[in-house]
Amino acid sequence: MAFTEFRPLDEKLLREYIKATxxxxxxxxxxxxxxxxxxxGDGNLNFVYIVVGTSGSxxxxxxxxxxxxxxxxxxxxxxxxxxxxxxxxxxxxLCPDHVHEVYHFDRPMSLIGMRFLEPPxxxxxxxxxxxxxxxxxxxxxxxYMAKTLFCTSLLYRSTMEHKxxxxxxxxxxxxxxxxxxxxxxxxYRVSQYNHWTSPYLDRDVxxxxxxxxxxxxxxxxxxxxxxxxxxxxxxxxxxxxxxxxLDSTQVIDPEFAFYGPMGFDIGAFxxxxxxxxxxxxxxxxxxxxxxxxxxxxxxxxxxxxxxxEETWTLFHKKFTALWDQHKGGSGxxxxxxxxxxxxxxxxxQQKFMxxxxxxxxxxGAAKMIRRIVGVAHVEDFESIKDARKRAAxxxxxxxxxxxxxxxxxxxxxxxxxxxxxxxxxx
Amino acid sequence: MAFTEFRPLDEKLLREYIKATxxxxxxxxxxxxxxxxxxxGDGNLNFVYIVVGTSGSxxxxxxxxxxxxxxxxxxxxxxxxxxxxxxxxxxxxLCPDHVHEVYHFDRPMSLIGMRFLEPPxxxxxxxxxxxxxxxxxxxxxxxYMAKTLFCTSLLYRSTMEHKxxxxxxxxxxxxxxxxxxxxxxxxYRVSQYNHWTSPYLDRDVxxxxxxxxxxxxxxxxxxxxxxxxxxxxxxxxxxxxxxxxLDSTQVIDPEFAFYGPMGFDIGAFxxxxxxxxxxxxxxxxxxxxxxxxxxxxxxxxxxxxxxxEETWTLFHKKFTALWDQHKGGSGxxxxxxxxxxxxxxxxxQQKFMxxxxxxxxxxGAAKMIRRIVGVAHVEDFESIKDARKRAAxxxxxxxxxxxxxxxxxxxxxxxxxxxxxxxxxx
Numbered sequence: 001m002a003f004t005e006f007r008p009l010d011e012k013l014l015r016e017y018i019k020a021t022x023x024x025x026x027x028x029x030x031x032x033x034x035x036x037x038x039x040x041g042d043g044n045l046n047f048v049y050i051v052v053g054t055s056g057s058x059x060x061x062x063x064x065x066x067x068x069x070x071x072x073x074x075x076x077x078x079x080x081x082x083x084x085x086x087x088x089x090x091x092x093x094l095c096p097d098h099v100h101e102v103y104h105f106d107r108p109m110s111l112i113g114m115r116f117l118e119p120p121x122x123x124x125x126x127x128x129x130x131x132x133x134x135x136x137x138x139x140x141x142x143x144y145m146a147k148t149l150f151c152t153s154l155l156y157r158s159t160m161e162h163k164x165x166x167x168x169x170x171x172x173x174x175x176x177x178x179x180x181x182x183x184x185x186x187x188y189r190v191s192q193y194n195h196w197t198s199p200y201l202d203r204d205v206x207x208x209x210x211x212x213x214x215x216x217x218x219x220x221x222x223x224x225x226x227x228x229x230x231x232x233x234x235x236x237x238x239x240x241x242x243x244x245x246l247d248s249t250q251v252i253d254p255e256f257a258f259y260g261p262m263g264f265d266i267g268a269f270x271x272x273x274x275x276x277x278x279x280x281x282x283x284x285x286x287x288x289x290x291x292x293x294x295x296x297x298x299x300x301x302x303x304x305x306x307x308x309e310e311t312w313t314l315f316h317k318k319f320t321a322l323w324d325q326h327k328g329g330s331g332x333x334x335x336x337x338x339x340x341x342x343x344x345x346x347x348x349q350q351k352f353m354x355x356x357x358x359x360x361x362x363x364g365a366a367k368m369i370r371r372i373v374g375v376a377h378v379e380d381f382e383s384i385k386d387a388r389k390r391a392a393x394x395x396x397x398x399x400x401x402x403x404x405x406x407x408x409x410x411x412x413x414x415x416x417x418x419x420x421x422x423x424x425x426x
Numbered sequence: 427m428a429f430t431e432f433r434p435l436d437e438k439l440l441r442e443y444i445k446a447t448x449x450x451x452x453x454x455x456x457x458x459x460x461x462x463x464x465x466x467g468d469g470n471l472n473f474v475y476i477v478v479g480t481s482g483s484x485x486x487x488x489x490x491x492x493x494x495x496x497x498x499x500x501x502x503x504x505x506x507x508x509x510x511x512x513x514x515x516x517x518x519x520l521c522p523d524h525v526h527e528v529y530h531f532d533r534p535m536s537l538i539g540m541r542f543l544e545p546p547x548x549x550x551x552x553x554x555x556x557x558x559x560x561x562x563x564x565x566x567x568x569x570y571m572a573k574t575l576f577c578t579s580l581l582y583r584s585t586m587e588h589k590x591x592x593x594x595x596x597x598x599x600x601x602x603x604x605x606x607x608x609x610x611x612x613x614y615r616v617s618q619y620n621h622w623t624s625p626y627l628d629r630d631v632x633x634x635x636x637x638x639x640x641x642x643x644x645x646x647x648x649x650x651x652x653x654x655x656x657x658x659x660x661x662x663x664x665x666x667x668x669x670x671x672l673d674s675t676q677v678i679d680p681e682f683a684f685y686g687p688m689g690f691d692i693g694a695f696x697x698x699x700x701x702x703x704x705x706x707x708x709x710x711x712x713x714x715x716x717x718x719x720x721x722x723x724x725x726x727x728x729x730x731x732x733x734x735e736e737t738w739t740l741f742h743k744k745f746t747a748l749w750d751q752h753k754g755g756s757g758x759x760x761x762x763x764x765x766x767x768x769x770x771x772x773x774x775q776q777k778f779m780x781x782x783x784x785x786x787x788x789x790g791a792a793k794m795i796r797r798i799v800g801v802a803h804v805e806d807f808e809s810i811k812d813a814r815k816r817a818a819x820x821x822x823x824x825x826x827x828x829x830x831x832x833x834x835x836x837x838x839x840x841x842x843x844x845x846x847x848x849x850x851x852x
Contacts, residue, residue, distance in 0.1 A: 154649070154652055154653070159599060159602065159603045159606055159652060160599055160600075160603060162652070163596045163599035163602065164596070164599065166592075166593075166596055167592075167593045167594075167596030167597065168593075170589045170590070170592055170593030170596070171593065173585060173586055173589035173590065174586075176585065176589065177585045177586060180585055180758070185761055185764060188764045189761065189763040189764045189766075190763065209764075212767075212769060212770045212773060215764055215765065215770060215774075216770070216773055216774055216777060219759070219760060219765075219774055220777075222759070223580070223759060226580055226585060226588070226758075226759070227580070227654050227655050227656050228653050228654050228655075229653050229654075229655065230653050332606070332652075333645070333648070333649060333652075334645060335611055335615065337615040337616070338611060338614045338615045338635075338641055339641065339645075340615075341638075343638060344638045344641060344642070347638060347642055348641075348642055348645055351642060351646075
């Protein structure tokens with residue numbers, strides 16, 4: 001059975017689809033009687049099925065014509081599945097340890113068949129809320145970011161390859177447009193989709209809309225996001241787009257991928273770690289034994305902050321190591337005949353990494369702000385039941401993010417950023 | 427007669443081609459016996475024919491598979507003709523007073539049939555060498571730059587329109603690649619195509635290659651050129667790409683067009699004006715009556731410098747006027763609900779124009795440098811017969827350009843740049 005045009009799948013159709021698709025049926029042992037199918041799409045956009053067979057499991061993801069969490073009132077092209085599959089393949093080639101395999105892609109059906117990330121893999125955000133330490137997280141995610149960002153930039157690629165790839169991903173404009181709106185616009189204006197912990201944050205939300213300096217800075221970042229084709233970025237690299245176990249880190253869901261500024265990915269990840277950190281104080285209070293849990297949670301906050309700092313430090317190390325390793329290659333940004341002595345090599349790297357650091361802080365802060373006053377919030381805060389406590393955490397995070405966005409150029413190292421994160425006393 | 431595949435035209439074939447093409451033959455009165463055809467391509471890249479008929483004239487431009495002035499050793503896609511035609515149509519729609527009409531485009535033949543810019547139109551560069559003042563030049567060229575750059579940017583366009591256009595022009599990558607090489611790379615390394623007034627400039631050429639700070643700055647500009655899709659730029663807007671009379675200014679030859687940084691166009695034009703200015707002192711000396719011509723040429727230099735300053739001032743005025751006029755439109759860079767009070771509107775405009783000013787100075791300086799030590803020189807200097815005098819002018823221009831590239835952020839207004847241009851005493 002073949003689908004020649006788009007049909008949203010239900011369980012029955014899915015079963016038929018898999019049966020008719022060797023690249024999928026072979027993964028589950030070609031037995032169809034005992035398949036169990038479970039819809040698990042808890043994300044904002046798509047339908048996701050886990051299909052468990054006798055000798056293996058797969059994941060089937062299908063994009064619909066709108067944003068699932070909002071409904072048909074917010075349409076969104078199904079073509080995002082094409083760009084997700086493309087980015088997964090490209091990123092997996094560059095970083096197979098942290099990007100899962102795509103078994104099958106069907107463009108008319110907007111359907112991707114892919115590896116099932118078996119238990120105990122969970123969404124990193126849930127792990128952070130549960131207070132689990134992931135000792136290899138910084139190592140892994142920095143590896144993913146360094147490899148995917150470096151190798152899709154002009155540091156590694158020729159202008160010809162780069163422009164061809166940029167043109168292809170320009171096709172993912174609807175998703176870029178969506179990001180531009182929810183990250184760089186809606187939080188700074190009145191929008192029907194915005195929400196926040198009211199009434200506690202009412203005044204703060206207004207203050208965001210009235211902060212001229214903040215709005216100048218967000219315009220600069222928006223222009224970078226819309227105009228600067230620096231590397232093939234994931235485009236939505238928050239802690240909900242990463243699945244983890246204690247020894248595995250897998251990046252998922254790159255449907256927002258396009259050629260954009262590197263700092264947007266790094267910032268998304270680090271900004272969401274900072275949000276997790278601010279949320280800890282709210283979680284502490286939710287439990288009764290303030291003292292014991294207070295100590296536990298304090299030490300967990302420290303782990304998050306250590307991970308934040310290590311992620312940047314390791315990223316910096318790996319990224320510049322790739323640069324050194326490939327400096328005689330086909331990358332055209334810094335031609336070796338021109339950047340031909342150790343002094344200038346060091347100078348250009350320092351300048352590049354400093355600019356990237358400031359971009360990272362700016363985008364990270366922007367991602368924090370939008371998760372507090374925009375359309376899509378984070379479970380880290382949402383799971384704090386007491387609205388007053390939640391608001392206190394969010395307010396502190398918002399203040400910090402505003403400061404970071406405006407003052408980012410004053411920071412020289414991630415340790416300084418970590419030191420600037422306040423301890424809340426709720 | 428129709429050509430189904432590419433054939434380089436000669437006079438005989440061209441005659442047949444026009445006869446078979448109503449959009450062209452109608453322009454020359456549908457008479458073919460008395461046609462006169464003259465090949466006038468004095469540029470670096472293409473064949474250009476002026477075809478004069480009984481009741482009208484046209485220009486036929488055909489691109490070949492290589493760069494004409496270098497030969498078959500430097501291949502260059504014929505597809506540039508497609509992007510030239512596309513840019514001409516787009517820019518003419520935005521600024522019909524200063525962009526000529528395209529009558530006919532034939533993609534397989536890489537052939538454009540267009541308006542003949544009748545005498546006394548001459549190439550601006552030749553007018554500058556001849557010492558002719560063009561009282562409307564600043565007014566006209568600033569109009570062209572303001573309209574084409576503003577209306578193809580996110581200040582005027584939606585993200586959707588913008589990305590679609592960016593993707594299309596990514597196809598012109600070979601031409602971008604060529605520019606990247608000759609402007610941002612070759613002058614800063616040993617290259618077989620580089621040449622300069624030797625032996626006088628030997629040491630200066632070496633100094634360019636050894637100037638770490640200069641090379642850091644050129645890398646930043648190169649990255650903007652390769653990554654930042656800000657507007658549909660002409661891509662080669664020097665004084666040889668503009669035809670003028672005392673009351674007409676027509677921009678020609680946008681085959682290098684793509685979505686790049688606005689400052690690259692403005693800088694190209696202004697940088698070439700500055701080169702013309704430095705060349706004047708060499709021309710002064712070529713004539714015997716130093717005193718009389720000295721005064722004449724001094725006053726001509728002053729006109730060039732006035733034009734330089736006025737071009738920027740008028741561009742600034744027209745560009746921000748367009749911005750004010752369209753601020754409620756579909757442009758998505760600064761959404762009116764966010765940039766919603768006069769103070770912030772002024773702040774964002776000031777910041778935008780300051781950044782654009784510094785980009786303009788940087789790119790302008792880069793274009794000056796490459797015309798002195800790179801592959802393609804300018805007639806302004808080349809027409810100075812005395813090599814020692816020519817070298818003195820070039821050396822002064824090169825020093826100024828290096829300073830401008832490195833110190834551009836210290837300048838606040840074009841008047842300061844003009845004041846910094848030295849008077850040579852040869």
